[in-house]
Amino acid sequence: MESRTSSIVSGSFGLGVYTLWKREVVRFLRQKNRVVGALGTPLVFWFLIGSGVGSSFRTGGTSSGDYFSYFFPGMLLLVVLFTAIFSTISLIEDRREGFLQAVLVAPVPRSAVVAAKLLGGMTLSVLQCLLIYLLALPLGLHFSLGSFALVVATLCLLGLALTGIGYLLAWPLDSVQGYHALMNLLLMPLWLLSGALFPPDGSVGWMRAIIHANPLYYGLELLRAALWPGRSSASLWLFGAITLLFTAAVGLAAVVITDRVRVKHP
Amino acid sequence: MQATTVAKESALSVNGLSYAYGNRAVLDRVSFQVEKGDLIGILGPNGSGKTTLFRLLSTLYAAPSGMITLAGYVYPAQAAAARRRMGIVFQSPSLDKKLTVAENVFHQGHLYGLRGNELRKRVEDLLRLFGMEERAGDLVETLSGGQQRRVEIAKALLHEPELLLLDEPSTGIDPVARRDFWRHLFALKEQKGLTILVTTHLLDEAERCDRLLILDRGKRVAWETPSRLRALIPGSVLSIRSPKLSEIEGELKQLWAGRLIRRVDGMLRIEPRSEESVEDAMRDAASLLQRFGAEVTALTVSQPSLEDVFLHLTGHHFESQNTESNGISDQ
Structure with a gap:
């Protein structure tokens, strides 16, 4: 009911998205520990898993250097995932603190709230991935304009999709603890079983099926x-x-969950 | 536009509004009409339904049965138009603490479709009006509670609303900030003809309103001016403070059987009998002093308060509902 009426205000959609998106980015940059955590964690993972654990996986003709490279796209996906988690956890905080209430009673359509959140998560994850990409270039990454464009485009889609998944989980919740539970139950396995750590072709049949059913696998393969x-x-x-x-x-x-699912405000 | 002109006379109108969480009814056929430029108080203890009513009026919840018009627009059919004309300050702070004062206010402006020089000028004017222009560049988390409240209200006025809704606006601010806040509110009402609706559980705040909506367990029990409400109880209330309160209470209950005598905040309150004159009260006071003079530390003769009115209207104490809602009923 309310959704249809709120979308009458079309003029303020763009401005609403812009201001909410800008807030996401400014907030991120102002919290130094978030920047450090978001960038540091994947680098540590990359180092530990890529070079440390990687050598114990060595099979057939693949060397540990190859695993280092194999793991790189998966690590970019992990950066996107972490960023998505952090930017959607803030949804729960915004609801608890009252920021969200004020946004919801403003004459901006609900879809602008969703768009801003997804674009914010996307912006932050693409920027961080590109930074890591630049660091990794001298290590022998393939570079051409075409491949660069494909990387950026894929990262944009993955950024939107993962922030969207985080949004779907966070919207109905009123506690950060609940989100952590879902994160461990759903988001981490989604990453583990995307082909980020090991290729589906070497796995047993059911595992391969799971990976192929995971939508993230396709984005990861594009990277x-x-x-x-x-x-x-x-x-x-x-x-x-x-x-x-x-x-x-x-x-x-x-967008649908934002319109339909009404969550009790504190 | 045709539909909008129908209800244009009143700033806010509610007709037969009911609301339930699951099976639990929290609002039961509440109706009232607010005239433009009035300051309205919604008064009720916790669990009276006032917070739910506020959320419905602020367009946070979808309207169920019953009809609401806000600033002349039917809700929810014309929600967007109504939202543009309403300023809302919730009880929980809506400012982003990691942003500066100015960033927060600009953000609000954008949400209401304002931009450019027009927005910049309004932000400057409002921050000056609320004495916050020096703090414009500071992060909100560095402000005091009272200052944050001021920014909240400045923010809500940015798009020049016709109707201002404030939920428990004095929560968490010190008495000085509270006095400041109410001065601002009256100034706005006088200067801009703003219609203001405030929820409160503080009876002294309720006294300042033009009209009061008193809610009890989801029902409207009164919709009147504070003075007319007080007039419901003629006569004066006698209060006694004494170290020997129980003895006096026991004796008085025998002496004046049939009158309402109870303990409130360590004092003994004696409600007026019906059709009581000032002389009656004076005579009662004199006889009290004669009889218990030695034990009485203080004797007050006062006008009935809204607290007394609430008791009169609902048959129970205003604050006792608080304990009831915690499951510790004392009745």
Whole structure:
């Protein structure tokens, strides 16, 4: 009911998205520990898993250096995931503190609230990934304008999709603890079983099926195809289409949940 | 636009509004009409339904059965138009503490479709009006509670609303800030003809309103001016302070059987009998002093307060509802 009426205000959609998006970015940059945590964690993971654990996985013809490279796209995905988690946890805090109430009674459509959140998460994750990308370039990453464009485009979609998933989890919740439980139950396995740590082709059948059913797998393969052409079997158009559709579906679901699910404010 | 002109005379109107959380009814057919430029108080103890009513009026909850018009617009059908004309200050702070005062206010302006020089000028004017222009560049987390409240209200006035809703505005601010706040509120009402609706559980705040809506357990028990409400109880209230309160209480209950005598805040309160004159009260006071003079430390003869009115209207104490809602009923 309310959703239809609030979308009458079309003029303030753009301005509303802009101001909410800007707040997300400014808040992030002002909290130094968030910046350090968001950038540091994946680097530590990359180092530990990529070089440390990687050598114990060495099978067949692959060397530990190869695993280091294999793990790189998965690590970018992890950066996106962490950023998405942090920017959607703030939704719960905003609700508890009262910031969200004031936004919800303003004449901006609910879809602007969703769009700003998703774009904010996307912006932050793409920026961090690009920073790590720059650091990793001298280590022998493939570079061409085409591959760079594909990396950025894929990261944008993954940023929107993962922030969208975080949004779907966070919107109905009124406690950060509840979110942590869901995060461990859903988000981390989603990453672990995306092909980030090990390729599906070497796994047992059911594991391979799970990975292929994970929408993140397709985005991850796009990254891999861009960074190591020839190492990925991805069909760019098909995988791109799957990732795009998935992102659109998550975004739509986030708009619907914001309209339909009314959460009690403190 | 045709639908909007119908209800234009009143700043806010509520008709037969009911609301329930699951099976628990919190509002039961509440109706009232607010005239433009009035300061309205919604008074009720915890659990009376006033917070739910506030959330419905602020367009946070979808309106269920019953009809609401806000600033002349039907809610929820014309929610967007209504929202543009309303300023809302919730009980919990809506400022982002990691942003500066100015950033917060600009953000609000953008949410209400304001931008550019127009917005900049309004922000400057409002921060000056509320004495916050020096703090514009400071992070909100560095402000005192009273200053944050001021920014909250400045923010709510940015788009020049016709209707201002404030939920328990004095919560968490010191007495000086509270006095300041109410001075600002009266000034706004006088200068801009703003219609203001305030929820409160503080009876002294309620006294300042033009009209009061008293809620009890989801029902409207009164919709009147504070003075007319007080007039419901003619006569004066006698209060006694004494170290031997129990003895006096026991004796008085025999002496004046049939009158309402109870303990409130360590004092013995004797409610007026019906059709009582000032002389009656004086005579009662004199006889009290004669009889218990040695034991009485203080004897007050006072006008009935809204507290007394509430008791009169609902048959129970204003604050006792608080304990009831915690599950410790004392009745």
